[in-house]
Amino acid sequence: MPDFAAPMEIKTLPSPAKARPSARWGDLRLRIVSAAVLGPLALACIWFGGLAFAGLVAVISAGMAFEWLQLCEKRVRLDAALVFAALPAAVVLTALGLAGAALLLLAVATLALAVQSRGIALDRPMAFGIPYLGIGSIALVWLRQIPATGRSDVIVLLLLVWASDIGAYLLGRAIGGPKLAPSISPGKTWSGAIGGLGAAVAVGFIASATLSHGLSPVRAVCFAALISCVSQAGDLFESQLKRHFGVKDSGWLVPGHGGLLDRLDALLFAAPVAGVLALILGRGVIIWQ
Numbered sequence: 001m002p003d004f005a006a007p008m009e010i011k012t013l014p015s016p017a018k019a020r021p022s023a024r025w026g027d028l029r030l031r032i033v034s035a036a037v038l039g040p041l042a043l044a045c046i047w048f049g050g051l052a053f054a055g056l057v058a059v060i061s062a063g064m065a066f067e068w069l070q071l072c073e074k075r076v077r078l079d080a081a082l083v084f085a086a087l088p089a090a091v092v093l094t095a096l097g098l099a100g101a102a103l104l105l106l107a108v109a110t111l112a113l114a115v116q117s118r119g120i121a122l123d124r125p126m127a128f129g130i131p132y133l134g135i136g137s138i139a140l141v142w143l144r145q146i147p148a149t150g151r152s153d154v155i156v157l158l159l160l161v162w163a164s165d166i167g168a169y170l171l172g173r174a175i176g177g178p179k180l181a182p183s184i185s186p187g188k189t190w191s192g193a194i195g196g197l198g199a200a201v202a203v204g205f206i207a208s209a210t211l212s213h214g215l216s217p218v219r220a221v222c223f224a225a226l227i228s229c230v231s232q233a234g235d236l237f238e239s240q241l242k243r244h245f246g247v248k249d250s251g252w253l254v255p256g257h258g259g260l261l262d263r264l265d266a267l268l269f270a271a272p273v274a275g276v277l278a279l280i281l282g283r284g285v286i287i288w289q
Contacts, residue, residue, distance in 0.1 A: 167199025
């Protein structure tokens with residue numbers, strides 16, 4: 001196994017503020033095409049719920065596991081891949097109404113990989129992938145299962161995460177300026193963070209105005225702001241992971257976006273937060289309004 005504790009050469013891209021306009025927007029067309037294909041598919045599966053949504057999340061979790069294994073060891077070992085099969089299995093258990101069993105399965109798989117890898121550390125990160133990828137996956141399925149509110153909760157959550165990501169991308173590329181966390185991600189700026197927050201809040205307000213039947217938009221705006229902040233934290237966390245592993249993208253499965261982890265890093269943080277809010281408020285209470 002490679003020694004991840006050793007210093008790694010990190011390749012960084014030119015600052016968006018200094019890059020030529022064509023370079024700053026060079027990947028926009030491919031990103032739009034990918035989003036135009038994958039976005040409606042995701043929304044359709046969320047709309048129908050049940051096996052359609054659980055199957056989509058199970059496939060995605062398997063794809064994320066593949067990327068994680070390649071990040072950790074540059075290859076996919078059969079024994080580790082078998083343990084990571086716990087991710088789609090946990091999704092299926094959650095879809096069957098066994099969320100507790102799904103969490104237990106993730107805990108057992110994490111322990112098994114920790115023993116196999118002789119612990120969890122910066123130079124032995126393999127086992128960390130189970131909770132990192134698994135908790136968000138089962139939280140999404142668990143949220144969607146709530147009969148009265150699951151569809152709207154998950155759709156609004158996804159729209160807020162997308163809005164935060166798009167707003168950060170557009171305003172950050174257009175304005176640039178001071179870096180948000182240069183030691184973690186040289187390309188992220190404060191202008192992008194503000195753009196992401198503003199876009200999410202706008203979407204939350206619009207959702208409240210059109211779907212809340214006259215209720216105050218304050219709760220929706222606060223929820224949107226929280227999700228944007230958590231989403232951007234998830235994005236920064238994945239940037240730190242890529243910096244640790246010495247890669248530009250987590251994979252190649254999503255054209256224009258890199259890997260699945262590059263596309264879903266924010267949702268992996270936002271979904272558990274939404275799930276905790278649903279537990280606090282009670283099943284059947286709409287968490288965003």
